[in-house]
Amino acid sequence: MIHEKTFKDRLSILIGERGIQPFVRRTGVSETSINQYLQGECLPTLKILESIATANGVSVGWLIGEEPYPQCGENSNHQNAEKSMRQIEQWISKQKDGINYWEVIKAKLSQEFPDFKSWLKENNL
DSSP states (O other), rough: OOOOHHHHHHHHHHHHHGGGGHHHHHEEEEHHHHHHHHHSSSOHHHHHHHHHHHHEEEEEHHTTTOOOOOOOTTTHHHHHHHHHHHHHHHHHHHSSSOOOOOHHHHHHHHHHHHHHHHHHHTTOO
């Protein structure tokens, strides 16, 4: 079954408000290629689809419109994120090198995602 959104629609969703540059860094796909996909000039290879899907926590099926957008509670990415956070917390707690890894992570995420920086400020973190 094909769902209402096309590849370029779903690509736009993944790029979101952050823009193409963070997306390019996250996926490793060139800006020229991304722009061509967004304009419908060409389609990516399976390898590129897999790169985009993996970097954004979605399936290739969703990316190409064969799967619906996950509803609240159906998205295993949220569960994966929670699991990843627990693993990060465990790893950080074992580090004895004097580096404040939470500050490093916050700085990197703030640089990559302006919304995260605002959220930190709003929550006094």
